[in-house]
Amino acid sequence: MRANKDFHDARYAQTLVREIESLNQEQETRIVHVCGTHEDTISQHGIRSLLPRNINLVAGPGCPVCVSAAEDVDLAIELARRGHIITTFGDMIRVPSTTSSLAKERTAGADVRVVYGASESVSIARENPEREVIFVGVGFETTAPTIALELLGKPPANYSVLTSLKVIPPAMEILVNIEGFAVDGFITPGHVSSIIGSNAFQPFAEKTAVPCVVAGFEPLDVLESIRMLLKQMQEGRADSENEYTRVVKPEGNLAAQKVLAEVFRLGDAPWRGLGVIENSGYFIRDEFSNHDARLRFDIPHIESVDILPGCRCHEVILGMIxxxxxxxxxxxxxxxxxxGPCMVGHEGTCRIRHEYSFD
Ligand code: SF4
Known part of the structure; x- marks a missing residue:
C-alpha cells in the first residue's frame, strides 16, 4: 500500500503513463466512469491530457444530485409548500426542478434546512414534535446505509424519509445497451464499492464483456485503473478488478449490506436523463412505512419536466456530449x-468542467 503523500508522485505517474502507452491498442478506446469524484480528480489533475489521444475518458451518471428525477424534487417542493420542515443535503436544495427549487421555496418562506445527514434531520424532528420533518434522502449505495440506520434506531413519529436513492450497477447496464453508446471499460466507483464490494461488478463484467476496475480518487489511482483496464483489454478479459484495495474489499461492507437489506427493497426508480430503470432504487420496506414520506402524505400526481428547454443534461449524464x-x-x-442539475454540485460534470475549464 502506498502512503497517501505518494499518490501525487510525478515520477510514478510518468511510469504509469508509459505503461498505458505501451498497452494502448491505437484504436478509439472509450473508458467510462460513473462517479462525480472521479471526474473531479480527472479534471483537476489534467489526466486526459496525459493519455494517448485515442483514449477517451467519459463521465457517466455518477452525480447523485444530477440523476435525481424532477418528480422527486417536485414532491419535496410540494411538501415544503404545505408547511412541513424539509431537510436535505446542501447541493440538493439548489437543484432546479419543473418550476422551482427548494432554495427558491426557502426564499419564499418555506422551512427548508440543509443538514449533514439523516441523524441531524432526526434531531430536528425530536426538537419539533408538533411539525412533520421530512428528510430528502439522495445518493447511491454509499449514503443509503446511514439513512437506513436512522430508521432502525426508532426515530420520532413525525420523522419521514423521501427516498431518491439509486443503485449504480443497473445504470451501467443501461449505458451498455444504449444504441450507439460505445464503452470499452468502466472505472467503477470507489465509494459505492466500499459498500457493495468489487465482486459485485463481476457478473456485470461477464454478462456485458466490458472490463471493470474499482478505482480510488487520487490521480495515481485513476492512472493505475486505466492501466489495469488496458491490460484486461489486451488479454481479451472482462473481469471486475480492484485497484482501491486499501479501502474496498471483494465482498464489501457486510454490516452495511445487512442494514440496507433490512430497511430497503429494490424497486424501479426514475433517473433524470435515463428514464425509469428496473431495480435501480432503494425504497422503504413495509415494516418502516410509517416513516415513508411517499405513503405518509397524500400527494397528487405532479407533471414533472426532467430536462428544461435548452438544457442538455440528459446527454451530459449519458456521456454523449x-x-x-x-x-x-x-x-x-x-x-x-x-x-440544469449538472451545474449545481461539485460532482456535476458541467460544474466540474466550468471549474477546470483549462483542461
Ligand atoms: S451547462 Fe447546459 S447541460 Fe449543463 S447543466 Fe447547464 S444547461 Fe444543463
Whole structure:
C-alpha cells in the first residue's frame, strides 16, 4: 500500500503513463466512469491530457444530485409548500426542478434546512414534535446505509424519509445497451464499492464483456485503473478488478449490506436523463412505512419536466456530449446560477468542467 503523500508522485505517474502507452491498442478506446469524484480528480489533475489521444475518458451518471428525477424534487417542493420542515443535503436544495427549487421555496418562506445527514434531520424532528420533518434522502449505495440506520434506531413519529436513492450497477447496464453508446471499460466507483464490494461488478463484467476496475480518487489511482483496464483489454478479459484495495474489499461492507437489506427493497426508480430503470432504487420496506414520506402524505400526481428547454443534461449524464457543447454552458448556466442539475454540485460534470475549464 502506498502512503497517501505518494499518490501525487510525478515520477510514478510518468511510469504509469508509459505503461498505458505501451498497452494502448491505437484504436478509439472509450473508458467510462460513473462517479462525480472521479471526474473531479480527472479534471483537476489534467489526466486526459496525459493519455494517448485515442483514449477517451467519459463521465457517466455518477452525480447523485444530477440523476435525481424532477418528480422527486417536485414532491419535496410540494411538501415544503404545505408547511412541513424539509431537510436535505446542501447541493440538493439548489437543484432546479419543473418550476422551482427548494432554495427558491426557502426564499419564499418555506422551512427548508440543509443538514449533514439523516441523524441531524432526526434531531430536528425530536426538537419539533408538533411539525412533520421530512428528510430528502439522495445518493447511491454509499449514503443509503446511514439513512437506513436512522430508521432502525426508532426515530420520532413525525420523522419521514423521501427516498431518491439509486443503485449504480443497473445504470451501467443501461449505458451498455444504449444504441450507439460505445464503452470499452468502466472505472467503477470507489465509494459505492466500499459498500457493495468489487465482486459485485463481476457478473456485470461477464454478462456485458466490458472490463471493470474499482478505482480510488487520487490521480495515481485513476492512472493505475486505466492501466489495469488496458491490460484486461489486451488479454481479451472482462473481469471486475480492484485497484482501491486499501479501502474496498471483494465482498464489501457486510454490516452495511445487512442494514440496507433490512430497511430497503429494490424497486424501479426514475433517473433524470435515463428514464425509469428496473431495480435501480432503494425504497422503504413495509415494516418502516410509517416513516415513508411517499405513503405518509397524500400527494397528487405532479407533471414533472426532467430536462428544461435548452438544457442538455440528459446527454451530459449519458456521456454523449461534453458540457461545453451545451449553448447555455457558462452563459445562462453557471455555478452561481445553475439552469440544469449538472451545474449545481461539485460532482456535476458541467460544474466540474466550468471549474477546470483549462483542461
Ligand atoms: S451547462 Fe447547464 S444547461 Fe447546459 S447541460 Fe449543463 S447543466 Fe444543463
Amino acid at each position: 461534453d458540457p461545453s457543447e451545451c449553448s447555455l454552458f457558462g452563459k445562462r448556466c453557471t455555478p452561481e446560477n445553475p439552469y
